[in-house]
Amino acid sequence: MSIIYVLIPIAILFVLIAIGIFFWAVRDEQFSDLEKQGHSILFDDDKEQHKKANERD
Amino acid sequence: MSQSCFHCLEPIPSGFDGQVTYEHEQHPVCCIGCQAVAEHIIAEGMSDYYKFRTVKAGKVESLVPDQLKIIESYDNDAIQEDFISHQGSLNEVLLSVEGISCAACAWLIEKQLLALNGVARVDVNTSTHRAMILWDPSLIKLSEMIASLHSIGYKTYPFQADEEASQKQAVAKAYVRRLGVAGIMTMQVMMFAFAMYFGMFSGMDENFEEYFRWISFVLATPVILYSALPFLSNAIKGLKAKQLNMDLPVSMAIFGAYVASSYATIMHTGEVYFESICMFTFLLLLGKYLEFRARLKASEFTANLHKLLPLTARKLLESGEELIIAAKQLALGDRILVKAGETIPADGLVIEGKTSVDESMMTGEHLPVSKIVGNQVFAGTNNHDGVITIEINQLGQNTLINQIIRLQHSALTKRPKLVEVTDKVAQWFVASLLLFATATAIGWYPISPDKAFWITISVLVATCPCALSLAIPTALTCAVANLTKKGILIKEAHVLETLPKVTRFAFDKTGTLTEGRFTITDVVTLSDSYDKETCLKFAGQLEHFSEHPIAKAFEDYFPNSRALDKVEVRSGYGIQGVIQNLNIAIGKPSWFENYESEAQAVLFIDSKPVCEFKLSDKVRNSANQVIAQLKSQGVTSHMLTGDSSNSGRLLATQLKMDSVQSACTPKDKQSYVDDWASKGEVVAMVGDGINDSPVFNSAHLSLAMETGADISKNAADVVLLRSDLVAIPALITVAKKTKQIVRQNLALSLIYNGSILPLAALGMVEPWQAVIGMSASSIIVICNSLRLLKL
Numbered sequence: 104m105s106i107i108y109v110l111i112p113i114a115i116l117f118v119l120i121a122i123g124i125f126f127w128a129v130r131d132e133q134f135s136d137l138e139k140q141g142h143s144i145l146f147d148d149d150k151e152q153h154k155k156a157n158e159r160d
Numbered sequence: 161m162s163q164s165c166f167h168c169l170e171p172i173p174s175g176f177d178g179q180v181t182y183e184h185e186q187h188p189v190c191c192i193g194c195q196a197v198a199e200h201i202i203a204e205g206m207s208d209y210y211k212f213r214t215v216k217a218g219k220v221e222s223l224v225p226d227q228l229k230i231i232e233s234y235d236n237d238a239i240q241e242d243f244i245s246h247q248g249s250l251n252e253v254l255l256s257v258e259g260i261s262c263a264a265c266a267w268l269i270e271k272q273l274l275a276l277n278g279v280a281r282v283d284v285n286t287s288t289h290r291a292m293i294l295w296d297p298s299l300i301k302l303s304e305m306i307a308s309l310h311s312i313g314y315k316t317y318p319f320q321a322d323e324e325a326s327q328k329q330a331v332a333k334a335y336v337r338r339l340g341v342a343g344i345m346t347m348q349v350m351m352f353a354f355a356m357y358f359g360m361f362s363g364m365d366e367n368f369e370e371y372f373r374w375i376s377f378v379l380a381t382p383v384i385l386y387s388a389l390p391f392l393s394n395a396i397k398g399l400k401a402k403q404l405n406m407d408l409p410v411s412m413a414i415f416g417a418y419v420a421s422s423y424a425t426i427m428h429t430g431e432v433y434f435e436s437i438c439m440f441t442f443l444l445l446l447g448k449y450l451e452f453r454a455r456l457k458a459s460e461f462t463a464n465l466h467k468l469l470p471l472t473a474r475k476l477l478e479s480g481e482e483l484i485i486a487a488k489q490l491a492l493g494d495r496i497l498v499k500a501g502e503t504i505p506a507d508g509l510v511i512e513g514k515t516s517v518d519e520s521m522m523t524g525e526h527l528p529v530s531k532i533v534g535n536q537v538f539a540g541t542n543n544h545d546g547v548i549t550i551e552i553n554q555l556g557q558n559t560l561i562n563q564i565i566r567l568q569h570s571a572l573t574k575r576p577k578l579v580e581v582t583d584k585v586a587q588w589f590v591a592s593l594l595l596f597a598t599a600t601a602i603g604w605y606p607i608s609p610d611k612a613f614w615i616t617i618s619v620l621v622a623t624c625p626c627a628l629s630l631a632i633p634t635a636l637t638c639a640v641a642n643l644t645k646k647g648i649l650i651k652e653a654h655v656l657e658t659l660p661k662v663t664r665f666a667f668d669k670t671g672t673l674t675e676g677r678f679t680i681t682d683v684v685t686l687s688d689s690y691d692k693e694t695c696l697k698f699a700g701q702l703e704h705f706s707e708h709p710i711a712k713a714f715e716d717y718f719p720n721s722r723a724l725d726k727v728e729v730r731s732g733y734g735i736q737g738v739i740q741n742l743n744i745a746i747g748k749p750s751w752f753e754n755y756e757s758e759a760q761a762v763l764f765i766d767s768k769p770v771c772e773f774k775l776s777d778k779v780r781n782s783a784n785q786v787i788a789q790l791k792s793q794g795v796t797s798h799m800l801t802g803d804s805s806n807s808g809r810l811l812a813t814q815l816k817m818d819s820v821q822s823a824c825t826p827k828d829k830q831s832y833v834d835d836w837a838s839k840g841e842v843v844a845m846v847g848d849g850i851n852d853s854p855v856f857n858s859a860h861l862s863l864a865m866e867t868g869a870d871i872s873k874n875a876a877d878v879v880l881l882r883s884d885l886v887a888i889p890a891l892i893t894v895a896k897k898t899k900q901i902v903r904q905n906l907a908l909s910l911i912y913n914g915s916i917l918p919l920a921a922l923g924m925v926e927p928w929q930a931v932i933g934m935s936a937s938s939i940i941v942i943c944n945s946l947r948l949l950k951l
Contacts, residue, residue, distance in 0.1 A: 107368075111375055118348055118379075125340045134336050135329075136285040142263030146208045146271075 165190035166210075167198040167313070168217050182207060197313040206271055206312075213264035217313060229484065232303045233472045234318060239486040240302070242471065243318040250280055251297050256319040257309070260289045265314075272312050276300055290319055318471065332456055335449045342387035342445055346438040348379045353435035373425045373432055380434040384418045388441045404590040410629050414441060416620045420613075430614055436934065443938065447633040451640065451653070473505040474498070476549060494552050498543045500729075506539045507554035515546025540850075545706070545729050564826060567854040585906060589628065593620075600921045611923065619920045627909030627937035632902055634945035639898040642949050647881035648891055655877050658861050659895035661842045665790055665888075666833060666855075668847035669801035669808050672865055673815065673885075674777045676848070678713040682774035684759070695771035698739060699763050702727070702746050706735045710761055713775050734761070742766065779811065786885040787815050793892070800829045802851055829855040846888070848872060863888070894951055901948055905941045912937040 128134065164171055166180055166187035178195040179186045182202055189195045197217075201209055233239060245252045260266065266284035269291060273282045278299025283292040293305060309316050352372045359369060391411040398405035417433040424430035473487045474497040482497055487505040490496065495511070498504050504517070516528035519541045528544050531537055537550055539559040556562065600619050604612035640650045650656070670676050683692050690698075700717030703710075705727045727737040734747015745764040749757040752767040759772035787797045796818040801808040804823035812820035821832055829845075833855055836843050845852065845859035848868025853875040856862035864876035865883045873879050880887045916933055919925050 104365075104368075108371065111371075115348075115375075115379070118344060122341060122344055125344070126337060129333055129336050129340070132283060132285075135332075136266075136287050139263045139266045139284065139286050142212065143267065145212050146264075146267045 163188070165194050167194035182210065193313075197311070200311055201268065204272070204275070206268055209264045209268045212267075214262045217259065217265075228307070230470075230472055231306050233484040234306065235301050235303050236472075236484070236486065238489060239471055242486070242488070244302075247294065249296065249298075250294050251302075252292065252294050253302060254319040255291045255293065255306070255309075255316040257284070257289055257291050258315040258317075259313065260284065260286055262286065268312060269309060269314060272308060273305060276305065276308060279305065291316070328456055332452065335445070335452060338387040338390070339442070339445050339449055342383050342438065342442040345379050345383045345387075346435075346442045349376050349383075349435050349438045352376045352379075370428070376432060376434040377422060377425045380418070380421075380438050383438045383441055384414060387445060388414050388437075391441075391444070404587050406585075406629055406632075409590050409593055410444065413437070413620055440934075444629060444633075447630060447637060450637045451633055470503045470505050488556075490552055490555060492552055492555060495549055496552065497547065497549055498537075499547050500543060500545050502543050504537050504539055504541050504543055504550070506550075506552045507559045508537060508550035508552040510535050510537060510548050511551050512549035513547050515548050516544045518542040518544055561850065564850055564854060567826060567830075585628070589910075596917060596921070603921075604923075615921070615923045618923070618925060619917065627912060627934075627941045628906065630938055630941050631905030631909050631945075634942050635898055635902045635905060635948060638945045638948035639894055642951055643891065643894055646887065646890060647884075648887050649879040649881060650877070651879065652877040655861060656895045656898045658842065659844070659892055660899050662795060662844045662861060663841045664796050664798060664836055664843045666798045666800050666829075666836075666843060666845045666859070667817075668845075668849065668852050669799055669803055669811060670777065671848040671868060672846055673783050673799070673811060674779050676777065676867065678710050678760075678775040679778045680713050680773055681776050681778075682772075684772040684774070685770065686772065687765075687768070687770040690765070690770050692771070695763050698744050698765075699746050699761070699771070699773065701739060702735050702737055702744060705729070705737075710775060711735075713773075779815075780885055782884060782886045783815055786888055787817060789889045791816075800824050800832055800845075800855070802829075802849075826851045826854045830858045833858045846885075894948070897951055898948060901945060905944055908940055908944070909937055 133140065166182065166189050168190060170190050172188050172190045176191065178189045178192065180189055180195060180198045180202065181187075182198075187198075189198060201207060243253060257269065260269070263286055266286045269284050270282045273279050273291075273293060278296040279293065280296060281292075281294040285291070295302075295305065306316050352375055356364070356369060356372055358364075359372075388411070391407045392415060394407035395405065395411045398408060414437050417437045420430070421432040421434050421437075424432050471487055472484050473490055475483050475485050475490070476495040476497055477483055490506055496505065496508070500515070510531050510533050512533065514530070514532045516530045517537055518528050519538065531548065536553075537543075537548070538561065539554075540561040554560070557566075597616055597619050601612055601616045604615050636653065636656060639656055643650055667673050683696065685692055685695060696714070696717045700714045701724050703714040704718045705724075706729060725738040727735065729735050730747070730751075733751045734745055736743065736745035736747075738744070743766050745751065745767075746761055747764075749755050749759060749762045749769070749772075751762070752764055752769075755762065755769050757769075757772055758774070760775045761773040762769050763771040763773070790797055797815075799808060799812045799817050799820040799822075801820070801822050802824055808822040809820055821828070824832070829852070833843050833845060837858070837860065842861075843859045844861040844863065845855050846863045846865075847856065848865040850869045850871050852864075852868075853872045856864070856872065856875040856877075861878070862876040863878040863880060864873045866873070866879060866881045867883045878891070912933065916925060
């Protein structure tokens with residue numbers, strides 16, 4: 104069980120890294136517009152190629 | 161096939177049959193503008209926009225050459241100084257974009273701009289309607305980017321962020337950071353707390369418990385010293401102002417319990433409360449942040465309107481040449497040219513030409529004022545139909561518009577305020593809590609000096625005013641969210657508390673009680689050869705080319721076929737053109753011969769009057785009902801109008817209002833409201849023009865119409881987004897219900913705190929019991945507040 108004395112500090116280290124990433128994201132304005140980020144996954148950035156491929160068919 | 165436009169979803173006018181092809185199907189569009197934009201979007205492979213958008217697009221208007229020239233002037237270095245910042249070799253600009261309605265727009269704009277060579281980064285914010293662009297000035301010009309956005313249907317203006325807005329943004333970011341730290345750390349602390357709860361029952365190794373306590377201490381420290389810091393600083397600020405506010409008991413509980421738990425951890429004694437204070441901090445911060453965000457959104461929305469004064473001016477050089485320069489470079493005595501449709505950049509005298517000027521944003525009156533040589537024109541007003549040359553006689557701070565703004569700012573500091581319930585409860589609660597804790601400490605000290613400290617701490621924790629401090633913010637947050645859905649933006653926190661106390665409602669006339677635009681009330685034909693329908697069609701076609709406010713009344717009759725030739729605007733008379741070889745004209749009754757009529761517009765065919773149109777400013781449908789409703793609740797209605805004619809009095813009688821004051825200057829309006837306020841009345845002002853903005857700050861409460869001037873919306877506490885007066889009774893209902901819920905919440909939490917207090921003071925409350933009681937009371941309060949969402 105004494106392994107827990109090592110594992111918990113490592114877990115805390117991960118938490119600190121997570122907070123670091125979170126601070127970076129806040130500074131980068133990723134939280135300023137929550138609606139847009141939620142939708143961004145729907146859009147298909149390769150549409151142009153699709154269209155050209157369709158035309159060749 | 162649907163009969164609405166594929167792009168903007170507006171109905172398709174008869175006679176226009178444009179179409180676009182989308183996914184192998186033909187879809188109709190309403191105008192050439194929409195057709196061009198839709199074809200462009202589809203051809204560029206951005207058709208996902210149509211798939212995922214949730215809100216319709218705005219109708220597209222094409223750029224006229226004059227507008228293009230203004231856009232090109234944005235490339236001028238002197239003009240750019242105002243709104244561009246540099247990042248290394250890249251330039252950064254913030255544009256406010258008209259017509260962003262959903263996430264699909266943001267995607268469309270980002271994709272369109274990033275495809276341009278030289279654009280490094282684009283960040284569109286759909287809630288603020290702004291786009292941040294980072295670009296390389298050696299590769300692409302700002303005007304090219306603005307034109308490119310226009311080609312997909314978005315009008316943009318450089319946005320100048322003011323100090324206040326950027327400060328608010330910084331506060332919002334600090335909130336998110338604090339909330340994030342509190343959330344992440346609370347999860348960790350809770351994990352160890354659970355281990356220790358179970359350890360209590362099943363037995364845990366002493367060493368592990370000691371270790372877990374230290375870990376909890378390390379994890380809770382940033383939450384208390386970073387996330388909870390604002391509570392402490394607010395409490396100290398309150399104390400300095402000799403006030404006991406709600407933040408005082410909150411920070412006493414948080415920091416007291418933290419100090420006690422840390423002491424317990426270091427000295428191996430007593431109990432630790434790390435998980436409770438972490439969670440409490442997180443919940444409180446969350447409530448505060450949500451409330452702040454709702455208000456931030458409201459203020460962003462109103463701040464995001466294009467500027468009152470234009471950035472550029474057309475200066476006339478000695479040689480007679482015309483040069484576009486930055487408006488702030490103008491000097492007294494300069495001569496500038498103002499074309500039809502442009503905003504006047506400075507106060508001045510007309511020295512050449514004649515025109516009519518729309519001063520509605522100053523006065524609220526929508527009828528244009530005619531200006532001839534020698535007349536004074538004011539910065540910020542809109543030049544309607546003629547081209548004028550003016551000589552500048554007032555600049556910057558001395559212009560009329562800035563004088564009104566100064567009047568408004570000076571009123572802000574003298575604003576009457578009602579004492580808020582929160583403060584009253586806090587004063588009372590804090591004082592009694594402090595007394596009780598001291599009494600406990602003094603009472604226990606002679607019995608057992610050892611226990612005295614711990615029992616005092618447990619009194620503070622048990623009575624920790626979780627529920628009490630959540631009672632008001634959660635209710636307000638839910639009420640604000642509900643109202644936002646109804647199209648009522650609440651900008652100030654005190655609105656919901658002040659509203660049920662209002663005894664007088666003062667209304668502006670034009671644009672508030674009336675719609676502020678002309679509608680056709682009567683059509684009289686004077687000749688047998690043309691019926692009403694043909695006359696309206698002719699009038700609609702002609703007026704489509706006019707910027708005159710009267711022309712808007714004919715908007716619905718524009719048939720959208722281009723049968724009109726040789727259109728000419730005759731300043732001061734009207735507009736004329738040729739349709740089917742007929743010379744038609746619409747304008748003043750006395751245009752061609754000495755024809756006398758009371759009608760505001762007369763249609764002439766071959767110089768003979770054929771039809772009269774009577775127009776009037778329509779009273780809002782809901783005005784009557786709203787005023788009656790207010791009366792039934794014992795609130796009186798009053799009219800304060802700048803209009804000097806008799807129409808205000810007539811309207812007030814028709815609506816059965818309690819009093820009317822006409823021909824009011826902004827200062828008069830202020831003094832009426834001040835007078836009422838000094839007699840103990842609580843006054844709410846509803847208005848829309850710039851002339852209403854000073855009085856907004858004199859009234860206890862101010863409401864602005866969405867259709868009103870930007871500056872009045874900025875000054876107001878509430879913006880009615882649908883410009884519908886019906887919102888007022890709805891607002892009062894929600895405010896009353898909120899008051900009721902807040903009272904229930906306060907009662908619930910006081911019952912809990914009051915009943916646990918004696919038990920804790922007698923040393924009968926175990927820590928886990930205190931934690932359960934605290935959480936349960938908070939949850940009950942939150943659930944009670946959530947009822948406001950369903951109103």
